[in-house]
Structures are given as C-alpha cells and as structure tokens.
Amino acid sequence: MPSLSDQPLIHHLQQFEFKTLPEVPDSHAWPVVNDHPHGDDAVPVIDLACPDAARLIGQACEEWGAFQITGHGVPVDLLDRLEAQTRRLFSLPTGQKLKAARSPGGVTGYGVANISAFFSKLFWSEGFTIVGSPHDEARKLWPDDSAEFCGAIEEYTSWMKPLGCRLMLLMVASLGVSAGDIDWAVPSKETTHEAALPVIQLNSYPACPDPDRAMGLAEHTDSSLFTILYQGNVRGLQLLHGNHPTGRARWVTVPPVAGALVVNVGDLSHILSNGRFQSVTHRAIVNRTQTRISVAYFYGPPAHFKISPIEKLMGPQQGPAYRAVTWPEYLTLKRRLYNQALASIRLPTEGEESRTNTSEMITAAYTRRHEEAKV
Numbered sequence: 378m379p380s381l382s383d384q385p386l387i388h389h390l391q392q393f394e395f396k397t398l399p400e401v402p403d404s405h406a407w408p409v410v411n412d413h414p415h416g417d418d419a420v421p422v423i424d425l426a427c428p429d430a431a432r433l434i435g436q437a438c439e440e441w442g443a444f445q446i447t448g449h450g451v452p453v454d455l456l457d458r459l460e461a462q463t464r465r466l467f468s469l470p471t472g473q474k475l476k477a478a479r480s481p482g483g484v485t486g487y488g489v490a491n492i493s494a495f496f497s498k499l500f501w502s503e504g505f506t507i508v509g510s511p512h513d514e515a516r517k518l519w520p521d522d523s524a525e526f527c528g529a530i531e532e533y534t535s536w537m538k539p540l541g542c543r544l545m546l547l548m549v550a551s552l553g554v555s556a557g558d559i560d561w562a563v564p565s566k567e568t569t570h571e572a573a574l575p576v577i578q579l580n581s582y583p584a585c586p587d588p589d590r591a592m593g594l595a596e597h598t599d600s601s602l603f604t605i606l607y608q609g610n611v612r613g614l615q616l617l618h619g620n621h622p623t624g625r626a627r628w629v630t631v632p633p634v635a636g637a638l639v640v641n642v643g644d645l646s647h648i649l650s651n652g653r654f655q656s657v658t659h660r661a662i663v664n665r666t667q668t669r670i671s672v673a674y675f676y677g678p679p680a681h682f683k684i685s686p687i688e689k690l691m692g693p694q695q696g697p698a699y700r701a702v703t704w705p706e707y708l709t710l711k712r713r714l715y716n717q718a719l720a721s722i723r724l725p726t727e728g729e730e731s732r733t734n735t736s737e738m739i740t741a742a743y744t745r746r747h748e749e750a751k752v
C-alpha cells in the first residue's frame with residue numbers, strides 16, 4: 378500500500394481538510410472504534426519525589442506498561458507554552474503545513490503516523506515529527522517567525538533528556554540491576570548518550586462530528602524504551618489493560634491530571650527486561666467538541682547501541698527471549714511489520730521446537746492477514 382508521502386499533493390489536501398467537514402467522510406469512517414469492553418481501573422499516578430518511586434514504577438511497568446508522573450520538575454508555564462505553540466502549528470492553513478510535509482520515506486515533518494499505511498481508513502489526526510533540532514522544519518512553516526516555537530521545543534527537550542535518564546535508572550533499579558549494567562543510560566563524557574537524538578512527535582486530533590466512527594491514532598506500541606507524553610487537559614489516550622480478572626483486555630482512558638506526564642513503556646524496555654515490563658498497547662480517540670493535542674517524547678538508546686535482555690535477569694531456566702537490536706534497526710522493523718515487529722526478533726525458548734520464525738515469514742503472514750481483513 379502506498380504511504381501518504383507517495384500520494385499526490387491533492388490527496389494530502391483532502392486528507393487534512395477533514396476538520397471543516399460536517400460529517401465523517403467514508404475515507405475516515407471506521408466501522409467499530411469501541412470494540413472492547415471499557416474498564417474503570419486506573420493507571421497509577423506516581424510522585425517521583427516519593428522514596429518508594431522505583432518500586433512503584435517497576436510494579437506499574439509490569440502490570441500496566443504505563444504510569445503517570447508528578448513531581449517531575451518540568452515547569453507548568455513551559456508545558457503551557459509547549460501546548461500553545463503546538464496549537465499554533467496545527468492552526469496554520471493546510472497548504473502552509475504541507476510546505477514541511479514529510480518526504481517519501483522520511484521521518485521529520487508534517488504528516489500522518491507511519492502505521493497509517495496498515496489501515497485502509499484514515500486517522501482523524503495530523504502529526505509533526507522533529508528529530509534533533511527543530512529549526513530546519515520550523516523555518517519551512519514560519520520563514521521569519523519560528524523563534525518562539527523552536528524556543529519551546531528546545532527548552533522542553535532540555536527537560537526531557539535528564540528526566541528520561543532519571544526514569545530509565547528508576548526502571549532499571551526496580552529490576553534489581555545497577556546503573557553500571559547499562560552504562561549507556563548514564564550520560565557522561567565517556568559514554569555516547571548524547572548520540573541518542575531526541576525524537577518529538579506533536580499530535581493534533583481535531584474535534585469530530587461523529588467521534589464513535591473516527592479513530593485518532595490506531596492501537597500500537599511505541600518502539601522506544603519509553604515515551605513521555607504530555608496530553609494537556611483533554612481526554613483521549615486509552616491503554617489496553619490486559620490483566621483484568623475477567624480475563625479480557627479492556628480499554629482504559631488515562632484521565633488528564635494537571636501538571637502530570639504520562640509514561641508509556643515501549644518495546645525496547647520489554648526486550649531489555651526480558652519480557653518483564655509490558656510495552657503498552659495504546660490508541661487515541663477523538664471527541665465532538667475539543668481539539669486535543671499531545672506531545673510525545675520518544676526516549677531511546679544511542680543509535681549504535683544494541684539493546685538485548687539484561688544478562689543479570691537470566692538464569693539457568695530463562696535464556697534471552699529476544700535477539701539484540703539497535704533502535705534504528707527496530708524502527709525499520711516496526712515500519713515494515715507494525716505490531717509483529719517484536720515477534721520477528723523473538724528467540725525460541727529452551728525445549729521449544731526450533732521455529733522458522735524469520736521476519737520474512739511473519740511479514741508475509743501479516744500482509745496476507747491485513748489484505749484479507751482490512752478495515
């Protein structure tokens with residue numbers, strides 16, 4: 378299926394003008410959005426200043442693959458500026474935003490999430506991806522007036538880097554592993570932590586005339602170690618919570634908590650923890666009256682560093698569940714395989730029949746299934 382970036386400009390314009398429509402057009406109409414039971418169980422809210430933070434974070438990573446954090450130190454007025462600048466970006470005329478359209482096969486700029494290519498229906502959302510410095514992309518949107526936007530993004534990034542590092546260390550500590558066992562996670566002159574380029578995804582979900590038939594962002598896990606998500610005060614983020622006593626996974630809305638940030642565990646932490654931490658399946662739904670925005674900061678390891686299950690977590694009965702991958706390698710797998718990327722690097726467990734579990738076979742099976750069951 379062609380990706381958005383392969384389509385002619387006219388389709389881009391039609392795709393992103395959906396906000397002004399009085400009803401959801403067929404191109405954006407999903408048959409069933411509320412297809413799982415909903416739960417009222419609540420994702421944990423953890424104060425980072427609390428002495429028990431590491432244990433609580435470990436528990437949340439195992440049970441939910443997500444938690445909200447308070448006591449993180451990021452100034453509220455910076456969060457307000459980040460939100461205002463994000464809204465300013467998405468309020469630009471579509472033609473202007475398309476000047477920064479993501480190029481074919483590219484990563485940065487304006488467009489839809491990569492996973493859109495796996496669905497025949499379009500998302501009720503638009504995104505803007507920044508890798509490293511925001512200046513080049515922002516200049517395409519505001520040739521003379523990008524300073525305020527870039528200032529907010531750069532300042533936010535400068536808070537996210539140490540916060541990410543702190544969270545990583547708390548997560549690792551909760552596994553009973555010392556920081557020395559993952560020395561890439563601790564920034565120093567000797568290590569190349571700085572080589573992990575910050576990746577920020579700005580999302581906008583316009584108000585929708587028929588929210589039950591539209592999908593903001595379809596279910597997925599993030600590829601990162603974890604993602605720090607600012608979601609403002611409009612509900613829309615839902616997590617799939619699997620360990621419910623009824624035995625059925627349930628969609629649970631993450632309620633906005635003033636000043637809190639959401640942390641979603643990504644696939645690389647699932648690999649690092651040899652399967653102990655869950656990478657959380659999540660999605661964004663839309664609503665009738667308010668445009669929702671979110672800002673995702675994807676925290677990953679330095680590009681050259683291979684992530685593999687931490688040796689100390691293995692014993693005679695438990696070998697590594699996954700082969701080693703770098704973040705860029707894994708991102709490529711994710712782009713090709715969507716939610717089969719993890720399975721494609723899974724190693725057979727002891728005693729298991731040797732599986733011909735190559736990514737090619739999985740791709741073929743996955744593509745077949747998707748072709749048959751396209752929504």
Ligand SMILES: C=C1C[C@]23C[C@@]1(O)CC[C@H]2[C@@]12CCC[C@@](C)(C(=O)O1)[C@H]2[C@@H]3C(=O)O
Binds near residue numbers: 484578599600711
């Ligand atoms: C670093 C990245 C993670 C991401 C791909 C990207 O290069 C930038 C966008 C990210 C995003 C956001 C929406 C969901 C997602 C699966 C997607 O299609 O694009 C994630 C990607 C990911 O986590 O693999």
Ligand SMILES: O=C(O)CCC(=O)C(=O)O
Binds near residue numbers: 594599606671
């Ligand atoms: O908007 C949200 O709440 C979720 C965004 C998200 O999952 C992402 O950008 O990866």
Ligand SMILES: [Fe+2]
Binds near residue numbers: 604
């Ligand atoms: Fe996500």
